Amino acid sequence: MEYLIGIQGPDFVLVAADNVAASSIIQMKHDYDKMFKLSEKILLLCVGEAGDTVQFAEYIQKNVQLYKMRNGYELSPAAAANFTRKNLADYLRSRTPYHVNLLLAGYDEADGPGLYYMDYLSALAKAPFAAHGYGAFLTLSILDRYYRPGDSALSLIRLNKRFILNLPSFTVRLIDKDGIHDMEKLPRVSFPSLSSSDR
């Protein structure tokens, strides 16, 4: 029921997450933010089991910030992703594994934009586009068809708007060399067909 998506462009990463916090059948919140800011140019998107998400994401967030305080410079997205994966892996075979699925999106001065996909078994993959949740089944195939590495931000945002499912609303953010930007919140859209003329 929860949904995350990330798309990497030539010099930015676009990420979106749904806004629902649910407890069994009741939607307790409609404006819940699932993105955690690790640093000026890194976002961690986290879904999964109720308490684990916030607990794990805040743990990673505070440790990344501690690194900056101690060393004076920030972790790169690749380093942050690997650190997160290592922690997931360490807890996996303990008494308290964290059941969380993550997307880490960041912009590095040297390497450019990066999107990292991680799941609760602590798999890590750097990917041009990625999604979590039931919505992933539907959107990954569309992304396969229509994604081009050199796409501009505008066409990718349009792409994003097209195939988001019937969840009430989404928070969308874009990371580029200038940091993290909030895009407009997407309202509920129905599932229209995607034709080449719309790109």
Place this chain on the structure above:
Amino acid sequence: MALQDVCGFLETLDDISPCTYLPNEMGYMRRTPFEFDRDSAFHFLPPPQQCSRKNRAPTLFSSTFSSLSPHQQPFQLSHGTTTLGFIFQDGVIAAADTRASCKGLICCPISQKIMPIHSHLVVNTSGSGADCMLWERILTREMRLYQLRHRKRLSVNGAAKLLSMMLHPFKGTNVCVAATLCGWDGEETQETLQSCMEIADVKKAVEQDSNVSAISDESAQGSVKMASINEQDEISKDTQALNPTSTFGGRSGPRVCYVCSDGLQLKGEIISVGSGSPYAYAVLDDGWRWGMTVDEAVALAREAVFRATHWDAYSGNNVDLFHITAHGWRRRDREDLKEEYYREREREKKKIKEREKERQKREGDELVEGEGDIYSVHCG
């Protein structure tokens, strides 16, 4: 990891055994304040898993599944209760029913589910009764300690975070606590010694007023009055009609926060928990406005609990209601909802009679005027 090393987190947990962690007078005095803060959440028997962490053979799926799915129900509305809390321009309303049930038996029809923590915070509890009692006391102790050490009260969100962190080690066990913290953050205008008081004559007023009920739509503001002794005017002067979004970033204002033993922690404007919560949500979503008056808010809360107790088998008996403002919490007398149910039935009967009369009158008029066909069928 870095933060763990700084706090010595793992060292503390790994070499404990149950007996060394029982509270010990001398032990407290020897510790530094920093250690005391760090360990205070663990001053009770830790869950068995953590004690035997070293001795257990690592298994992947058994531990994963045991912590993921303690219940195998299709959905988990297993807390047999209705509690709710919401904020509005004049504070926070916390309301709950009073039925404690165990499967099909009502264990206690007059339990108290809303418990004050301090002068500006109450907690609505649901879940397992014993767990709630214990955790409410632990939270009260920690908040009092915080207040003594730092000379100011912990905010509602801080209390929620504290409770969430304390409950986290017990995730995956059968601890079942779903608490809604309702309170007022920030500086209060006067000291709150007089703010925790019972409103004794509201109940009398409601009983005498049999025609008008607090719950009917037409007279929502009529009979439910918090018997404001000396504070109603001051309250209306002090609290501004704030935009709801501005209070979250601001330093003072009403807050409501939900904490669950599986770790879910939510801040919001309307929170309802328990098996009766869907019914309560429906009523609350319909009637809630930021700019409600106190009477409207109290009436809304009562109606929500009443409807939930009507439809839900595990909620019922009485309704407790607390109102928290900058001056502290005030408690409304417990009210038996059975009376309200009978009053509603009377009202419905009256309405039906009136409708009958009107219909007959209309028929009578139509016959006199000769417009109606006496063989035509009238509905109703």
